[in-house]
Amino acid sequence: MDLDNQFRAMKDSTGTGGTIISLICSCACLAGVITYMVYLGIYAFNNPDPEACWWTEGDVHGSATEPIVTGDAVAVNVHVTFVNWFVWGFWTCVAPCLSIPLFCIVGCLGMPQVLTALGGLLSCGVGCSSLFWIIFGTVWRFGSMGKACSRDALTPIDAANNQSAEDYATQVSQESAAWGLQAKSGSFMKVWLIINFVIIGLKVLGCIAAMLFKR
Numbered sequence: 001m002d003l004d005n006q007f008r009a010m011k012d013s014t015g016t017g018g019t020i021i022s023l024i025c026s027c028a029c030l031a032g033v034i035t036y037m038v039y040l041g042i043y044a045f046n047n048p049d050p051e052a053c054w055w056t057e058g059d060v061h062g063s064a065t066e067p068i069v070t071g072d073a074v075a076v077n078v079h080v081t082f083v084n085w086f087v088w089g090f091w092t093c094v095a096p097c098l099s100i101p102l103f104c105i106v107g108c109l110g111m112p113q114v115l116t117a118l119g120g121l122l123s124c125g126v127g128c129s130s131l132f133w134i135i136f137g138t139v140w141r142f143g144s145m146g147k148a149c150s151r152d153a154l155t156p157i158d159a160a161n162n163q164s165a166e167d168y169a170t171q172v173s174q175e176s177a178a179w180g181l182q183a184k185s186g187s188f189m190k191v192w193l194i195i196n197f198v199i200i201g202l203k204v205l206g207c208i209a210a211m212l213f214k215r
Helices: 002-045 080-097 100-108 112-142 144-149 164-177 183-214
Strands: none
Touching: 002 080, 002 100, 002 183, 080 100, 080 144, 080 183, 100 112, 112 144, 112 183
């Protein structure tokens, strides 16, 4: 009986510990999602970078003043492009939350088929929007335009020439005024896109591993 009671006590403690760990992980994930949405909102509606960053094909860096273009050249305001990308991502992220009242109403009306159809449409829409959001963000950020109007256009820190982090920060500040440098937006996009590439890569590897183990 004592052994049986000890076993039950160990089982109960293990279950309680697992519940606590699951709760902590859930809270951490929720905090991460909320933080992500807040940052997207900040960069979408209160972007910290200069509002004018003009770029035309072939430029090695942006310009804070709109250039006079000739022929078929087109001047692009990179700040507007980046902000639109953030707005796109923000509403894609918020859409499932905004749809909760609609799902609750449909569920209360007792229409399970409609609820299932709406859930499928929402999942498909959010998934497609997220995919195209990542694709366009990759093209805009890692293409010629993004490289010319972000920190990629700056000279990296060169310790051999005694360039310090303070010198680099000064350079960023100066070029933000002269070039309309999208330093913060560019950095945010770069980091977030790389994280998405890693997540997608892990998912692909997971699918390949699952297929191999099935054989």
